[in-house]
Amino acid sequence: KKICVVGLGYIGLPTAVMFANSGVYVHGVDINEKAVNMIANKQLHIEENGLQERLNRAIDEGYFTVSTTPVEAEVYIVAVPSPINPDNTANLEYIRQATASIVPYLKPGALVILESTVPPKTVENVMLPELRKSNLTLGENLFVAHSPERVIPGKIFEELVNNDRIVGGITPESAELTKLLYKTFVQGEIHLTDATTAELVKVMENTYRDVNIAFANELAKIAENIGVDIWEAIRFANFHPRVNIHTPGPGVGGHCIAVDPWFLVELNPENSDIIHKARLTNDSMPQFVAKKANSLLSGRTAGNSKVAILGLAFKGDVDDMRESPSLKVIDALQQYGIEVSSFDPHIKELQHPTQKATLEEAIEDADLIILTTDHTDFKQLSPDMLNTKEPKPFVLDTKNALSREKWEQAGFHYYKLGDGSP
Ligand code: SAJ
Numbered sequence: 001k002k003i004c005v006v007g008l009g010y011i012g013l014p015t016a017v018m019f020a021n022s023g024v025y026v027h028g029v030d031i032n033e034k035a036v037n038m039i040a041n042k043q044l045h046i047e048e049n050g051l052q053e054r055l056n057r058a059i060d061e062g063y064f065t066v067s068t069t070p071v072e073a074e075v076y077i078v079a080v081p082s083p084i085n086p087d088n089t090a091n092l093e094y095i096r097q098a099t100a101s102i103v104p105y106l107k108p109g110a111l112v113i114l115e116s117t118v119p120p121k122t123v124e125n126v127m128l129p130e131l132r133k134s135n136l137t138l139g140e141n142l143f144v145a146h147s148p149e150r151v152i153p154g155k156i157f158e159e160l161v162n163n164d165r166i167v168g169g170i171t172p173e174s175a176e177l178t179k180l181l182y183k184t185f186v187q188g189e190i191h192l193t194d195a196t197t198a199e200l201v202k203v204m205e206n207t208y209r210d211v212n213i214a215f216a217n218e219l220a221k222i223a224e225n226i227g228v229d230i231w232e233a234i235r236f237a238n239f240h241p242r243v244n245i246h247t248p249g250p251g252v253g254g255h256c257i258a259v260d261p262w263f264l265v266e267l268n269p270e271n272s273d274i275i276h277k278a279r280l281t282n283d284s285m286p287q288f289v290a291k292k293a294n295s296l297l298s299g300r301t302a303g304n305s306k307v308a309i310l311g312l313a314f315k316g317d318v319d320d321m322r323e324s325p326s327l328k329v330i331d332a333l334q335q336y337g338i339e340v341s342s343f344d345p346h347i348k349e350l351q352h353p354t355q356k357a358t359l360e361e362a363i364e365d366a367d368l369i370i371l372t373t374d375h376t377d378f379k380q381l382s383p384d385m386l387n388t389k390e391p392k393p394f395v396l397d398t399k400n401a402l403s404r405e406k407w408e409q410a411g412f413h414y415y416k417l418g419d420g421s422p
Contacts, residue, residue: 002027003107003181004073006098008035008066008248010046010255010320011149012079014156017051020058022184026072028066029101039066047319047346050157058143067295072105075181079115079149082122083255090119092126092358097294099130099392106134108141111177113151115255117202117350119263123170123195143174147182147194148202153254153318164188168198206260207275212246213257214278217285220248224292230418231400248418250372250398251285253314258282258323286325289370289398289417290368297338297368298413306332308366308393310340310359311373312352316401326372329398330354341366345377368394369412374401383410 001024005016008030020026030036035045042056058064070076080094095116102112112131114123123146128138136142146168151159165182167190169175175192175359182190193201216234223230236244252258261279265272297305314324321327330352331339342354343362356362363369363386371378395407398417407414415421 001025002069002071002073003075003077004029004102005077005079006030006070006102007078007080007116008032008039009079010048010153010156011080011151012077013039013046013055014048014051014160015077015079015115015149015370017054017058017064018157018160018185020061020063021054023063024184026058026064027071028064028067029068029070031068033068034067036068045085048156049154054157064292069186070102070105072107074107074109075111075113076102076106077103077113077115078127080115081255082118082259084259084262088162089261089266090122092118092122093124096126096130099127100133103130103134106136106142108136109137109143109172110141111143111145111181113144113178113181114146117206117260118199119267120196120199120203121267123168123200124133128170134381139171139174143171143177144170144195145169145174146198146202147180148198149344150202150205151196151314151381153320161185163188163208166193166198166201166269167191168193168201170193170195193398202310203260203263206257207264207278209246210252210257210261210282211274211278212244213249214281216246216248217281217288219245219382221288223418224420227420229416229420231416249325250289250329250417252282253322253324253326254320255322283328286328287332289329290336292415292417293333293368293370293396294336294338296396296421300367300394304339305367306339306341306365308333308369309340309354310344310362310369310371310378311375312342312344312355313373313375315376316399317346317376319348321347321351324373325351329370329372344373345375363388363393365389366393368396370396370398371401372398374399378402383412385409386410 004027006029008028016028018024078098081099167178179190220230265276312326341362342355344361392411394413396415404414
């Protein structure tokens, strides 16, 4: 059996390599020639724990090849982006194009699986019309299913194996065939349903998280107003057996949680009040952080102030800046006329105008240090070793990631988002 994986990004590449490591021949396809060349030479264009070793093994053992165009295979897995347009509507062009690109290669009995997260009905309305252009008959000798990925960046290989999967087929046989395939490495349960239900389930999961985070962010704003530390308050509330409030922060980033709720809003705006409001609440957080930073600074510097941002990635210990709240915090600070420098140990090449190559450079004349991403490297910093201005800069921790005690002992004024200061 041979699988052709279309799209070699954060989901496609780990999935391809996982199958290859399980002894299945895999051919990976990406329209990004640079990425394809890198992968062919065992170089990574994305960061993920365990990926390098697995890629090396997949290539060395002869189970993994790559190119910019599809090849004939029994199974096609589509894992291309499904972003939103600037007006928050879904952009399904990559899905449509990827589907169209495999049509010339389809043979009787082929199975086509969509892994990308999509608005409900995308399989039906976007993929099936393309697949009908083949000589095959849907459900008879061409099988199609949605098997949405549910893995969390940073722990992809662990979750690929252990998480349950939801598989929705356009026919029961499509779902069964897909289950059989993923059984190759999945140890979690594989639950079968129809394609549209699977699409909705996946979008619901990420929307649940977005709404819960928005709730936490709203509470942080309230706590700030009444001088209560929200982190402490949430910790106490979560001792209740039926309460699980998520954590506040500078906003919600990444290509999933900040995007998928819009699919539901677009699909049915009249019934998506909470979902829509939650999105807006989370999107308001960078501005909220900048406002707090500005008021902290106004008590400290008269004229030009400088802020150092710790973390450009959208969350801790990943190298991904997509939809990152840090970038929006930087924009909002610059709107206040504040000078910003930034540092991120996981973003290797300089990709942002404010970015410095070292932490030392980023913080050297800062009046305020804002932690926006909870990288382990930042949690482990020794504040007494840092070379900063005197008097020492203020610290604003938006993720409750740093130890107040350690930073105060080193002479810093330590503040948290939602701690009721100043
Ligand atoms: N965040 C908060 N507070 C929280 C949790 C997260 O502010 O309590 C922020 C993070 O800092 C980050 C953003 O939300 O900016 C998203 O991070 P995340 O870790 O919640 O999620 P992702 O985007 O890395 O992965 C999610 C996961 N979905 C769920 O947990 C329901 C993952 O399982 C999905 O596979 C993935 O989306 C996806 O690809 O859809």
